[in-house]
Amino acid sequence: MSDKNSKTVRQFDELQETLFCYKIYPGMLLYVLPKAGYQSKYAAFSTRFGSIDNHFRVEGSGETVKVPEGVAHFLEHKLFEDERGNVFDRFAAYGASSNAFTTFTHTTYLFSTTDHFSECLELLLDFVQEPYFTDESVSKEQGIIGQEIRMYEDNPHWRIFFDMLQSLYQHHPVREDIAGTVESIAQITPDLLYQCYRCFYHPGNMALFVVGDLDPDRVWQQVEENIARRNYKELGEIIRLYPDEPEAVLRQRTTREMVVSEPLFNLGFKDPAVAQLKGDALLRRESAMEILLDILFGPSEPLFNELYEEMLIDDRFDVGYTAEPSYGYVLIGGGTRDPDQLYERIMEAIARAKQEGLGEEQFERHRRSQLGNFMRRFNSLEFIAHNYLAYRFRGSDLFNYPAILQQITLNEVQALLEEVLVPERHAVSVIVPKKA
Amino acid sequence: MVQESVSMLLPNGIRLTIIPTAKFKTISMALFIHQELAAEKATFTALLPSVLERGSRQYPDNLTLRRELEQLYGAELTTGVHKKGERHLISCSLEMMHGKYVGEGEQMLRRGLSILGGVIGDPLVVNGGFKEEYVVQEKEQLEKTIRSLINDKALYAVERCLQEMCAEERYGVFKYGRIEDLEKIDPASLWRYYRELLSTNPMELYIVGDLDAKQAEEVARETLYFSRGPQRNNLPETAVYVEPAEARFIQEKMPVGQAKLVLGYRTNIAYDDPLYFPLVLYNGILGGFPHSKLFLNVREKASLAYYVYSRLEKQKGIMLIAAGIEGNKYEMAREIIESQVEAMARGQISELELENSRRGLINRLRVQEDNPYQHINRHLDGEVGGKKYSTAEMIRALEEVGLNDIKAVAEKIGLDTVYLLQGEEGVLPDVRQEQ
CATH class of the missing domain: 3.30.830.10 (Metalloenzyme, LuxS/M16 peptidase-like)
Structure with missing residues (x-):
């Protein structure tokens, strides 16, 4: 992993993009995508440390650590502060805007600027690599994150999402809210943050993506110098410990009352097979699944239109698939006047599709549409940077998507229908209007 | 780099603005109809985009329309209503991957613009009105949308503050209109309202992307050819000046x-x-x-x-x-x-x-x-x-x-x-x- 520094240049013909890939001792990955004509320059610095990484050890150190829920997110908040104050202010001095976010699987720090790019990059590299946690600042943050948790608790879409994950999963930490709970974050101390920091914020566990009208080798040189002066030693492999997760779901149905205008409905299917997949195989499964879901539930097919005309769904009806190395699921849902009827109709449609099979014409049409969808999203520098890193941490390459899409076959998509959308591994969560 | 935009009037009075730039992977086009924001009109205006999006004469139902969009490499057609000051705007936009990535060029622009032009300028009209089932269903969907404001508490609070604050002003009108007005709307009255809007109100079309301005203008002339009457030029201005008494x-x-x-x-x-x-x-x-x-x-x-x-x-x-x-x-x-x-x-x-x-x-x-x-x-x-x-x-x-x-x-x-x-x-x- 941690050889000498290296550089590769990769050309992607379908995308008409050239990506510069570098490896920097001891193991950090750097990607630079030049984008002519763009005013903004965007950088995302990510560590593979997300909310599900709450039980781990570093190879060679022996010690196994279990941390309270919400630590990765808490650490993200706290890196923005050091003895000199608030990092936002320093970016502001260059006119840049900075931010960060934490997901189930990683934490990303980012900035966007049109001016003073190298100063901003230096700032990003510095503040992420220089932690400063005190009792006082930790306790102040507990109040702020407490309000963040409250905000999400009042969000029906967020609640129904976690009700679903808690139904699908029996033990896996993806069940738990990324920010943790008011109780779990009360247990966080500076020592605990430092302990997690030393493990997950080692360059060997991190990657940086930079995009904009830039000279790649100059960026490389700057990053290399910044990393080199910190004298990192190589770190043993981080072993993430996940509990054994059965294939079966925990429960079939969850109902919650909230202040909503009409019921919200989610149907989920757990996909245990992702655990056997890595790299581009995972991306391929995701791409094939997206075609399948689009064929079954997309607005160009009869089911969507029937449900819409019967007022069982609206145009916010959403279908998606997530494939991470340790968990995967299909999610279908939206607002509905009648969750039970919508459930029956979707299950019937899935059963019917299995009997009747999928058509070649449909398949090609949806595949074509998926290609255009992907290309359109490439207008956004944020989209490219965030997704490149997210897929990189799964071991796959976002830029391979157009090529992979072309390899997918109808049989493959048909097989996924039989394998994943099965009644044995489904769950429903519903939010019903609370009477005021 | 983005070049200077080019602006011109099409023969039917639609203002076309072309923003040529090679940096995007897309061609984006958006058409706007300007209307005044007013309580008695807002629900009509708010209902129109979704009824129009259900089908045009050329693509008379959602299935055919969506399939044509898929053939255009998943082009995205979006309609909506917006509130800008005391203006109420209907929008219809289409974003598609640029044809150069698949060896197609002008032809894709033409197909895209003709969908847009058809949805706005050549709607599906049956017996002197919009298609009845579309109007009935979209009225129900709009009622759902109006009610769903409550689902997002932060947005709800902001909207409620503005409604209270501007209760006596046109700005206090919700962009989706009022539930109680829906029963007054039928396929014929909605069509009459739209026909007048289409004929007389200011309309603008924007096209952004890697294109030749002359060629784009030509395609726009050919695809947005519907005739319009004398244009009104008197949409009221937004009232800005209010000295609040006690908060x-x-x-x-x-x-x-x-x-x-x-x-x-x-x-x-x-x-x-x-x-x-x-x-x-x-x-x-x-x-x-x-x-x-x-x-x-x-x-x-x-x-x-x-x-x-x-x-x-x-x-x-x-x-x-x-x-x-x-x-x-x-x-x-x-x-x-x-x-x-x-x-x-x-x-x-x-x-x-x-x-x-x-x-x-x-x-x-x-x-x-x-x-x-x-x-x-x-x-x-x-x-x-x-x-x-x-x-x-x-x-x-x-x-x-x-x-x-x-x-x-x-x-x-x-x-x-x-x-x-x-x-x-x-x-x-x-x-x-x-x-």
Whole structure:
């Protein structure tokens, strides 16, 4: 992993993009995508440390650590502060805007600027690599994150999402809210943050993506110098410990009352097979699944239109698939006047599709549409940077998507229908209007 | 690089603006119909986009329309209504991958524009009205949309504050209209309303992407050929000037965990006012950034909120401050917020606050050039607000703002309405789990 520094240049013909890939001792990955004509320059610095990484050890150190829920997110908040104050202010001095976010699987720090790019990059590299946690600042943050948790608790879409994950999963930490709970974050101390920091914020566990009208080798040189002066030693492999997760779901149905205008409905299917997949195989499964879901539930097919005309769904009806190395699921849902009827109709449609099979014409049409969808999203520098890193941490390459899409076959998509959308591994969560 | 935009009138009076640039992977096109925002018209206006999107004469149902879009490599057709000042806008936009990535060029532009032109200019009309089942279904869907405002509590609180604040003004009209007006609308009355709108109201088409302006104009002429009558040029202007008396306090209770506080201010500064850019900077210093006074004092120092910001309803001369707080901390939060507004009035603004906000705003303006819809939005703002600024002009205007200008802004700003969405103590959501 941690050889000498290296550089590769990769050309992607379908995308008409050239990506510069570098490896920097001891193991950090750097990607630079030049984008002519763009005013903004965007950088995302990510560590593979997300909310599900709450039980781990570093190879060679022996010690196994279990941390309270919400630590990765808490650490993200706290890196923005050091003895000199608030990092936002320093970016502001260059006119840049900075931010960060934490997901189930990683934490990303980012900035966007049109001016003073190298100063901003230096700032990003510095503040992420220089932690400063005190009792006082930790306790102040507990109040702020407490309000963040409250905000999400009042969000029906967020609640129904976690009700679903808690139904699908029996033990896996993806069940738990990324920010943790008011109780779990009360247990966080500076020592605990430092302990997690030393493990997950080692360059060997991190990657940086930079995009904009830039000279790649100059960026490389700057990053290399910044990393080199910190004298990192190589770190043993981080072993993430996940509990054994059965294939079966925990429960079939969850109902919650909230202040909503009409019921919200989610149907989920757990996909245990992702655990056997890595790299581009995972991306391929995701791409094939997206075609399948689009064929079954997309607005160009009869089911969507029937449900819409019967007022069982609206145009916010959403279908998606997530494939991470340790968990995967299909999610279908939206607002509905009648969750039970919508459930029956979707299950019937899935059963019917299995009997009747999928058509070649449909398949090609949806595949074509998926290609255009992907290309359109490439207008956004944020989209490219965030997704490149997210897929990189799964071991796959976002830029391979157009090529992979072309390899997918109808049989493959048909097989996924039989394998994943099965009644044995489904769950429903519903939010019903609370009477005021 | 983005070249200068080219603007011209099509033979039927639609203003076409072409923004040529090679940096995007897409061609983006958007058509807007301008209407006045008015209570008795709003529900009609709000219903139209979704009825139009259900089918045109050429693609008479959703299935055929969506399949044509898929053949265009998943082109995205979106319709909607927007409120800009006291203007109500219908939009219909289409974004598609540029043909150059698959060896197709002008042909894709033509197919895209003809879908757009058909949806707006050649709708499906049956027996002197829109298709009945489309109107019936879309009325129900619109009612759902109006009711669903409550699902997003932060948005709900902001909208409620504006409704209360502008109860006597056209700006108080909700962009989706009123449920009670829906029963008055039938396929024939909606069609009559639309026919007049289509014939007389200002319409604009924008096209952004790597294209030849001449060729694009030609394609637009051929695909948006529908005839229109004499155009009205008298949409009323937005009323901006209101001197609030004593600030009003409105409180609502709901079983929620987090209270939402919204303060509505009158700035008495219009989009074309010389003090507009000083106002933009004022708002930036107060609450537009994570380095601003509100974020620093309400969140970082007092630990009272996760989100707290101020923002402008720039076409209406209103400034809003919003925060999500613990219900029992309302008084403390309001006090800190108001003390920051007072600090602005006293001119307690450091050189750093001023310069960082100025740089941040200039950066935002430049970043907007990287998004095709921001280009369009910029033009649209100029059209509605009665003054067009280029990026360079906006940057220059921001560079020229001094502390005295900000002081002048502060003198004009007054608190109008305070809205609080308060939780009910001890009420927690119930969960039922079934094995």
